[in-house]
Amino acid sequence: MPARKYSDTLLDRAAAMRDEGHSYTAISQRLGISYGAAYWHCLRLGADSPRAQRSREHAPGPRVVSRGNHQVRRFTDDEDRRLLAMELDGETVSAIARALGRKPNSITGRLMTLARREARRELKG
Structure with a gap:
């Protein structure tokens, strides 16, 4: 390693x-x-x-944006629900990525983002 x-x-x-x-x-x-x-x-x-706590839940604008030489698809509410349900069911990041047609690092990053949002909601109480 x-x-x-x-x-x-x-x-x-x-x-x-x-x-x-x-x-x-x-x-x-x-x-x-x-x-x-x-x-x-x-x-x-x-x-x-x-x-960052004042940021929006979902960014406005198009669902697909260009970053460098590639296209990035934003996550939909349905994808977020599926992703969280699969994680709760114990699916691996790779399995979730295959099911959603995403790359594993995209799934990992999204899980972290969703966790931060949940933590902010809990702080607001």
């Missing part, structure tokens, strides 16, 4: 900075990691900017 690229200490610092309200750009520049790595690891660790 190859060595990990980032230490736990570095990733914990990135998460702490995000919780303090720093942007992903500021985190990546200060810690010397890519923007994508800052975003992914903060998402994975559940770190959120205090301002």
